[in-house]
Amino acid sequence: MAASTHAVTNQAPPLxxxxxxxADRALTEAVDRHLEPGLLDEARAELSALGRTAASAQVLEWGALANENPPKLRTHDRYGHRIDEVEFHPSWHRLLGKGVSAGLTAAWARPGGHVRRAASFIIWTQAEAGNGCPLSMTHAAVPALRTDPELAAEWEPRLTSMVYDRDLRPASRKAGVLFGMGMTEKQGGSDVRANTTVARPLAEDGTYELTGHKWFCSAPMSDGFLVLAQAPGGLTCFLVPRVLDDGTRNVFHIQRLKDKLGNRSNASGEVEFDGTWARRVGDEGRGVRTIIEMVAATRVDCVLGAASLMRQAVAQAVHHCTHREAFGGRLVDKPLMRNVLADLALESEAATTLAMRLAAAYDDATGGSEEERAFLRLAVPAAKYWVTKRCTPTVAEALECLGGNGYVEESGMPRLLRESPLNSIWEGAGNVQALDVLRALQREPAALNAVLTEVGRARGADHRLDAAIKNLLTELADLDAIEARARRVVERLALVLQGSLLVRYAPPEVSDAFCASRLGGDWGASFGTLPHSLGLGTVVERARPVG
Incomplete structure (x- = not known):
């Protein structure tokens, strides 16, 4: 009976x-906008090849398997020797290997490298977000190591390599390496000045012995780590190799892996140092200033990661509603559903556009632009705050567009939803970002000037944007109880940045809807409350992943 009645109809095909x-118009246009013409053909071909791979049935299966089979900690071998190794499913290694070979750790060694890498990051992490962490850490270690030219000369070629080598052996014998990071300790959290890990100088200049712990160590299976510890001269940054030059394992005890809400394919662990050998990076007492370059780069990746999750969620929602029929027609043609989808598409496009602008600024700042460096100082924490905050409600609403189908694990939407809060928490949660913006406003006037110059390029193009800029300036002029208002200030700052970019670069239907809702106040508390008179069908069609 079941065989004769179980005809499956009115179900969307797999995306x-x-x-x-x-298929991502906002992303392709950003790449065209920010890359030099001489790089475009090669970059477009490279990104399309990665785009086809990311949506292949094989890679999507790798992502599902890596999540269903999370990493396992092996503390000892069969003879009782301590090994502290993390065992991954083969699918994890395939995903991570492809990410490395696609250049997601090579931005510093390629022309237009940050824009190309940012686009690749958005593409590749749609298949599985977990492998983004080691890719991000490895990429971000480069600017921190550059504070020590000798260390940079030794390690940077390995970090920017496009070869994935998973074996644990001395870095000098590897074609490519991965890096992790350890800042957080259980008693301090974001307050790294409260760290208690001690660094004792050894006889060889620049070498130390570490004793202490890290409550969160990102990617504990990596070849090296940047960590903070208290040296005689104060909080200092250190490079901890996983394997020493003579082939012996450094003292790096992984006590346990974290059992996380999402990001389950990736390992995060608690580690202990007990006479662990390390090299100093930068001067003693300058640890935060040294490692902050790594933190800034990973915060950009939080924005990219959130944009990636939003794009995949919106693509799934639009795809489903394009194929699903209800109440006499396709869901995508129903006015209320079209409003919801358009609202989601606006959030996704604004996130992608701002994320790619940050990547372009990184390319220019690396090339010596002080104005772009100042722009990043304020724009990065503002974007990190706002874009990552918008990720979870966007993914949750997109899931709801699929109805009960979206609540089922096989759809992939629950995995996106579990992943969605991570980028807001990682590398400093909302209050940390808001306070960082205040510090930049108070101490670095060039940063505010650079951001105001950026948003001012769209002045006069939309009256709602002009009014929002004016209101922002009013907020900034009133320093009374500014800390209590920090989130409001940062939100407005991020929104005028997004509005300015969309007014200049997006189709009129997109910028009009964004300014009317996000800046003009004609927006409700949930998605799907855009003014009905706008060209919402065009906005939705622009977000459709396939015909």
């Missing part, structure tokens, strides 16, 4: 076998 890059 598979398409080009993730080419």
């Amino acid at each position: 598979v076998g398409y080009d993730v890059f080419a």
